[in-house]
Amino acid sequence: ESLTRWGLIQRRPERNLVNNLIRDLQVKTASVDSAAAALSGGNQQKLVIGKWLARQPKVLLLDEPTRGVDVGAKAQVHQLVRKLARDGIAALVISSELPELLALCDRIVVLRTGRIVGELPGPQARQEEILQMALPDGRPLVKGKGSA
Known part of the structure; x- marks a missing residue:
């Protein structure tokens, strides 16, 4: 169902879309x-992702998708990104949080000063490898006390 007719937004289809995305x-x-603005940070983030999904994209660019959200919302956003990938939507995730990546x-793909310096398969990657490339x-990695 189209949201517009003769260049004007149709309220009923718009409300249906919003209700479906909220659900x-x-x-x-x-x-x-x-x-x-009245929503929590995590719900605001999901709202933004929902607005993008309403356009039925093939690719999503997610820059720091969970910055500033609580642990529960972070888990929900991660679950959503994995579901989108299963549904065939590519997600390019840019994050300074290695556990998130x-x-x-x-x-x-690891960048340093704007250049690609390495590429690792995600499931086998380790934080230490990523940091070493970055x-x-x-420059050696600094090891904490008691580590070999």
């Missing part, structure tokens, strides 16, 4: 008419 993405809101990515050439 599918588990956005916690008092009402469909609540302002986005390891949890979400099939392939991890550090300037020849």
